[in-house]
Amino acid sequence: MNDHYYSNKPQSASDRQAFETVLRGFNFRLTSDAGVFSRDGVDYGSRVLIEHMEIPHEARILDIGCGYGPIGLTAARLAPQGHVTLIDINERAVELSKHNAAANAIHNVSFAQSDLYAAVAGEVYDVILSNPPIRAGKVVVHSLFAESWKHLMPGGTIWVVIQKKQGAPSAKAKLEEIYGEDAVVEVGKDKGYRIYRCTKNGE
Template sequence: MNDHYYSNKPKSASNRQSFAASLRGFTFRLTSDAGVFSRDGVDFGSRVLIDLMEIKPDDHVLDVGCGYGPMGLTAARLAPQGHVTMIDINERAVELAKHNAAENRIENASFLPSDLFDAVKDRTFDVILSNPPIRAGKAVVHKLLTDAYDHLRPGGSLWIVIQNKQGAPTARAKLEEVFGDDNVVEIGKDKGFRVYRSTR
């Protein structure tokens, strides 16, 4: 457990690999590595969220736990007049996301190593996206859900994907506690993964 994707400096030896991924009608060439989440391809949960997330052309988006970038880079394509900030505690993941943006000629994105929201303390966004780091534990996931509220502009939305067996019901209860029952909506579900939108 001391060397998994929720580590700032993974100890596993680098072993990069590249693959093509089609996301929301865009084709990406992505490079992943050992010590990052879902290194062998875009995971199913992220794909479910990518398919359902609503991004306006001029939105300012924050991708929390960006990994090597599939969600944030797709958001950048959907918001050509906006900007996507991509953060992750895992420095190897942040470097990969930066590499993948350059590889796919995406210029409206920036990248920061960050433990949850530490690197964007005073900033707010129209949209926050996250496939929460379940392996980091419930306390970390619930802190992400709670702190997201203060980083949203009025009317802004947090979009998360979480598996039923990995705590979707308790995550929804936490979201309703933070955002209010009427402001949390299940947008869709697929194979046990649920996508929630919580609006400030």
Template sequence: MSDHYYSRRPSVASDRNSIEAELRGFRLKLTTDAGVFSRDSVDYGSRALIAHMDIPAGAKVLDVGCGYGPIGLTAAKLAPSGHVTMVDINERAVELAESNARANGIGNAAFFQSDKLEAVEGRTFDVILTNPPIRAGKAVVHSIFEESFKHLNSGGALWIVIQNKQGAPSARTKLEELFGEDRVEEVGKDKGFRIYRAIKV
């Protein structure tokens, strides 16, 4: 099947769903749809990343592969004087994330359809967050890490969540190649998920 949540335009018929999630003390009402990642509930990996991520109040944040928005919208709530840019290759996901921001009164976020980080070329960020699209393959995931490194400010942090059985060891190795071994830390683990923070010198 060629239609995945990382397709540009999902061909599966729209079948919208409304969910509620409490994330970092914020109750968000979220509209999801067929053809986007984790339609029926906020997935466990995203919840684990959200629980651990450190977002300074004034940070410039990028959420790569934002889906319908749980990670980036929570970051926007945590950074009331900052700004969050949310990107996803999936057109339907980006539209949902933007409408979910409006529905939850979140005004400090912007949304772009983007193959990896192409839509933010020339921009840099204090924090980059990603629950990477594992099913797109290791090459795609590792290229997200490479592009994220280029788009981080000095002292900025890349936060990722990845399952141990779906490539966490190789992801950590790749991050250490990019950032340096002493700049990559496992900051949490939860039910087979690993949360890594990599800080750019």
């Protein structure tokens, strides 16, 4: 069965499970399921991104490839006067992120099932957050990077986490091609994971 976390409609039988975790000092009760990314708990890469990401209190934020929502929902807590849009190609992931927002009384959020940026065409953000779907392949990941430019306000940032052994060097090169070498900064690394912040300069 060809069923991946980047499938738009997972075929695996639902098997929801709930767990509690702390992210950036906030307590969360999250529910995950079969057929979504990191169903057994918040993955280490997402945790590293969450620890490093800088979120202005009034920011307009996009979490692309949101899974069941840990990155975007943490961002919503960090931006109480802002708004976070959580999108994923996986309809089960989107439903879980909605469920988790409600369960944690997080209201400054909206959701959409989306193939890359299709559901937010024409929208721009102060911050884009992504733990990109590496298993979907380099073409998809590099498209996610390339299209991010037009979805950022001038001076906006995209924050990306990626493992060195899963293509961090080529990802950094692609981001530098899009944003310029001086605009791409490695702001953190932990256990092989790299966090890149890219700033949209110029225009």
